Amino acid sequence: MSTATTEKRPRTKKPRKTHSTLIIGAGFTGLGTAIKLREAGVEDVVILERADRVGGTWRDNTYPGAACDIPSLLYSFSFAKNPNWSRAYSPADEICAHIEDITDDFDLRQLIQFDTEVTALDYDRHEGTWTASTAGGQQYRARTVVLASGPLSNASFPNIRGIESYEGKKILSAQWDHDYDLTGKNVAVIGTGATAIQIIPEVVKKAASVKVFQRTPGWVMPRLDMPTPKVAQAVFAKVPAVQQAARNALFLSHEVAATGLVWDTPVTSLIERIGAAHLRLTVKDPWLRRQLTPEFRAGCKRMLMSSDYYPALQKDNCKLITWPIATIVPQGLRTADAVEHHVDAIIFATGYDVQLGGPPYPITGAAGRVLQEEWAGHAQAYKSASTHGYPNLFFTAGPNSGPGHNSLLVYVQGQISYAVAGIRTILDKDLVSLDVRPDVQAKHNESMQKRLKRTTWMSGCTSWYLTKDGFNGAMYPGFATQYLRQMQNFRADDYEMVSHGARRLWNVPAAEAV
Amino acid sequence: MSKTMDMEEMLQKIKDRQWALADIDWDAPGAELITDEMRPRLKAFMADLCWIENVGARGFAAMAKKAPNDTIAEIYRYFHAEEQRHANAELALLKRWGMLEDGEIPEPNVNIRLAIEWLDKYADDMSLSVLGTVIPMLEVALDGALLKFLLDEVNDPICHAVFEKINNDESRHIAVDFAVLDMLGHAKARKLAIEFVSGVASPGLIIGALMYIPLLNRVRNEVVDMGLQPERLYVAMGRFKKLGDRGEATHRVPLYQVLKWHAAMVINPKHPYHLLANTMVTLSDHYPKFLLRPIPTWFKELTYEPVSSTVSKPGARKDAA
Numbered sequence: 123m124s125t126a127t128t129e130k131r132p133r134t135k136k137p138r139k140t141h142s143t144l145i146i147g148a149g150f151t152g153l154g155t156a157i158k159l160r161e162a163g164v165e166d167v168v169i170l171e172r173a174d175r176v177g178g179t180w181r182d183n184t185y186p187g188a189a190c191d192i193p194s195l196l197y198s199f200s201f202a203k204n205p206n207w208s209r210a211y212s213p214a215d216e217i218c219a220h221i222e223d224i225t226d227d228f229d230l231r232q233l234i235q236f237d238t239e240v241t242a243l244d245y246d247r248h249e250g251t252w253t254a255s256t257a258g259g260q261q262y263r264a265r266t267v268v269l270a271s272g273p274l275s276n277a278s279f280p281n282i283r284g285i286e287s288y289e290g291k292k293i294l295s296a297q298w299d300h301d302y303d304l305t306g307k308n309v310a311v312i313g314t315g316a317t318a319i320q321i322i323p324e325v326v327k328k329a330a331s332v333k334v335f336q337r338t339p340g341w342v343m344p345r346l347d348m349p350t351p352k353v354a355q356a357v358f359a360k361v362p363a364v365q366q367a368a369r370n371a372l373f374l375s376h377e378v379a380a381t382g383l384v385w386d387t388p389v390t391s392l393i394e395r396i397g398a399a400h401l402r403l404t405v406k407d408p409w410l411r412r413q414l415t416p417e418f419r420a421g422c423k424r425m426l427m428s429s430d431y432y433p434a435l436q437k438d439n440c441k442l443i444t445w446p447i448a449t450i451v452p453q454g455l456r457t458a459d460a461v462e463h464h465v466d467a468i469i470f471a472t473g474y475d476v477q478l479g480g481p482p483y484p485i486t487g488a489a490g491r492v493l494q495e496e497w498a499g500h501a502q503a504y505k506s507a508s509t510h511g512y513p514n515l516f517f518t519a520g521p522n523s524g525p526g527h528n529s530l531l532v533y534v535q536g537q538i539s540y541a542v543a544g545i546r547t548i549l550d551k552d553l554v555s556l557d558v559r560p561d562v563q564a565k566h567n568e569s570m571q572k573r574l575k576r577t578t579w580m581s582g583c584t585s586w587y588l589t590k591d592g593f594n595g596a597m598y599p600g601f602a603t604q605y606l607r608q609m610q611n612f613r614a615d616d617y618e619m620v621s622h623g624a625r626r627l628w629n630v631p632a633a634e635a636v
Numbered sequence: 637m638s639k640t641m642d643m644e645e646m647l648q649k650i651k652d653r654q655w656a657l658a659d660i661d662w663d664a665p666g667a668e669l670i671t672d673e674m675r676p677r678l679k680a681f682m683a684d685l686c687w688i689e690n691v692g693a694r695g696f697a698a699m700a701k702k703a704p705n706d707t708i709a710e711i712y713r714y715f716h717a718e719e720q721r722h723a724n725a726e727l728a729l730l731k732r733w734g735m736l737e738d739g740e741i742p743e744p745n746v747n748i749r750l751a752i753e754w755l756d757k758y759a760d761d762m763s764l765s766v767l768g769t770v771i772p773m774l775e776v777a778l779d780g781a782l783l784k785f786l787l788d789e790v791n792d793p794i795c796h797a798v799f800e801k802i803n804n805d806e807s808r809h810i811a812v813d814f815a816v817l818d819m820l821g822h823a824k825a826r827k828l829a830i831e832f833v834s835g836v837a838s839p840g841l842i843i844g845a846l847m848y849i850p851l852l853n854r855v856r857n858e859v860v861d862m863g864l865q866p867e868r869l870y871v872a873m874g875r876f877k878k879l880g881d882r883g884e885a886t887h888r889v890p891l892y893q894v895l896k897w898h899a900a901m902v903i904n905p906k907h908p909y910h911l912l913a914n915t916m917v918t919l920s921d922h923y924p925k926f927l928l929r930p931i932p933t934w935f936k937e938l939t940y941e942p943v944s945s946t947v948s949k950p951g952a953r954k955d956a957a
């Protein structure tokens with residue numbers, strides 16, 4: 123089995139039994155999958171989570187200002203609603219508490235193995251099972267696996283010249299150090315993306331000075347955040363249908379926005395005009411406006427939602443710096459205009475380790491091939507969920523599943539129902555393996571790439587959606603409605619199936635029966 | 637410089653060769669070598685030089701938005717900053733020589749003010765082919781070239797050290813400038829013609845020329861005032877032709893031909909052109925101050941301080957207007 127990766131570990135403990143399903147990760151997606159699997163009668167489920175708590179993104183991202191930028195009513199599962207959201211866009215701790223509540227409400231805690239980091243996954247083609255190796259040595263085996271370890275769950279300091287020489291406090295947005303007090307400090311913030319625009323307004327309130335180092339400005343739309351009226355909370359609690367109706371309305375409005383954010387259309391220009399008006403109305407100085415004006419089509423990179431970012435930049439103690447960073451030095455950083463900026467702390471809001479080539483732990487499939495090597499060029503899957511050569515394995519947030527600007531959880535719900543349908547098929551038909559047909563997968567990807575051509579993501583900007591050579595294996599080129607229809611339709615015909623029964627009958631090993 | 641310049645490699649080189657005010661010992665001996673009689677003219681000249689850097693900076697800022705690809709855009713982003721760096725370094729020299737009060741930033745002369753207004757108003761709307769032709773001219777004739785004159789006059793070793801750094805930057809600017817100009821020349825003839833007609837006929841470019849002509853002559857006059865040979869300036873302008881003609885396709889850029897023709901007039905001191913140009917200098921001296929728009933905030937980002945520890949908003953400083 124997984125020799126290469128497990129040899130280093132002191133004591134490998136063999137799996138005790140073969141479970142029906144292993145889920146990797148206890149964030150929204152992993153927990154949602156467990157809920158739906160049990161609803162479908164799959165009880166023998168184990169969730170492996172490297173942290174000591176549930177929550178994923180919302181447990182890890184505790185930086186000041188952390189909140190969702192899709193309205194909470196839509197940024198939640200339709201099957202696990204929360205009538206009590208305090209605001210239109212809930213803060214991270216509230217979302218995390220909601221995830222804890224789901225865990226208890228659906229009695230999931232007993233399924234979770236905490237402090238268990240998966241380090242490798244290996245497929246056994248004879249048994250048709252997957253074995254997960256973990257950092258602690260314990261192995262787990264199951265007939266099926268759902269990967270829910272998160273699209274943005276890893277972050278690290280960026281590779282900026284001189285970073286190792288810095289003597290002040292380095293803060294990574296995704297691993298915020300709450301023991302460090304920013305009050306009265308001179309602070310640098312590197313980055314002006316979705317995370318930075320949430321952090322900056324908060325830091326400006328406390329720090330003596332804040333210098334914001336920008337490379338590329340993004341489109342910023344006003345975010346109309348407000349407390350949820352008490353009446354609404356009460357109605358949502360009593361009449362869930364009303365909350366569902368509000369959710370539907372939000373869903374529709376995001377679908378309408380997709381006509382401009384997914385495809386390059388006149389609506390895109392309209393959205394840009396709104397962004398430009400937002401800028402004009404809130405930023406006085408023409409040069410600052412110029413510095414903040416994006417040079418790419420709206421939607422090409424992630425849209426930024428904030429009504430307090432532009433005002434924060436214009437506070438007396440805050441300054442936007444657009445000179446390139448030449449190097450980091452012991453006391454701060456130098457910009458290419460020859461000035462050295464001395465700061466007490468540098469906040470790195472420089473993004474996440476995006477997993478365009480698959481999760482960071484090796485996944486070895488049927489023919490002994492490693493997924494990450496296969497995907498090093500371009501990631502490919504069928505309906506974002508299955509990829510040939512890796513039977514009985516289901517991706518979430520897989521290739522070409524990214525929403526343009528919609529709730530990821532809406533898409534995840536589709537992925538969950540697809541995985542559940544696949545897993546039910548394996549169990550019901552008593553399959554050794556369920557492997558997507560390569561021709562079906564190839565056809566699907568051809569159509570994906572064709573449809574992607576007219577999207578804003580391919581309109582010429584560089585973004586973390588694209589590989590270095592400009593391939594888009596990340597985003598789904600369509601409406602959420604289309605995506606959900608695709609995911610609700612699990613077709614067994616698209617797969618090569620080998621059943622235990624058939625194998626016994628013909629007495630051939632699984633791999634050869636394919 | 638050829639059309640095959642590897643821009644990725646150039647960008648990497650630029651990133652590797654960054655320097656900062658903090659690299660220089662501004663208190664090292666040598667400042668005393670500046671004589672009292674040199675002071676007033678040197679201050680005026682350096683002040684103009686420093687503002688001309690800033691004009692170039694604004695030009696690169698406009699270029700960055702027009703660049704044909706991400707790498708060249710990034711190069712222009714650096715060049716924009718590097719021109720600012722030159723201006724900052726020149727201010728730091730002025731400060732070192734005791735020519736600036738604390739916090740003082742020298743006033744730009746009226747021609748520069750007008751050039752700034754022009755840049756702020758029109759530069760972002762100019763096509764790459766116009767900017768890509770005008771900027772190299774600015775660079776060979778003014779930016780970079782002028783500071784070389786000083787080295788004969790000024791013996792301060794720090795001044796020499798600074799100018800060596802600036803010169804190294806400038807040689808990369810010029811290499812890229814002319815590589816891009818040559819790239820422009822490879823465009824289809826029809827495209828060149830259309831861009832030329834629409835670019836040159838635009839009020840922006842005509843007004844731009846009206847700004848550029850007296851600015852150039854004012855600098856020429858200052859050079860002469862300092863007891864330097866104007867021929868040095870002409871040699872610099874001659875480089876425009878020399879470097880441009882080396883390119884394979886540069887000669888196909890119509891605006892390049894216009895500027896070359898113009899340069900030929902400038903470097904001929906007997907050409908009646910100078911009557912016109914000098915009249916324009918005099919006229920601009922009488923340009924009503926109240927017509928000048930407030931200096932844009934980007935123009936006030938200059939600093940001679942090697943280190944910045946807190947936020948100072950340019951708006952907070954008194955307006956030079």
Ligand SMILES: Cc1cc2nc3c(=O)[nH]c(=O)nc-3n(C[C@H](O)[C@H](O)[C@H](O)COP(=O)(O)OP(=O)(O)OC[C@H]3O[C@@H](n4cnc5c(N)ncnc54)[C@H](O)[C@@H]3O)c2cc1C
Binds near residue numbers: 177180
């Ligand atoms: C700051 C931030 C804001 C966001 N805001 C929005 C928003 O407003 N709207 C939106 O739609 N999306 C948003 N997202 C995207 C967000 O990641 C998803 O919406 C959602 O949280 C993903 O849930 P998940 O369960 O798939 O992944 P995660 O929440 O990342 O959970 C993955 C879990 O897997 C665990 N794990 C990872 N690797 C291993 C391993 N090797 N072994 C064991 N366990 C492992 C992690 O510890 C984690 O608990 C945001 C993301 C970030 C980072």
Ligand SMILES: [Fe+2]
Binds near residue numbers: 689718719722779780
């Ligand atoms: Fe310069």
Ligand SMILES: [Fe+2]
Binds near residue numbers: 692775779780809
């Ligand atoms: Fe230059």
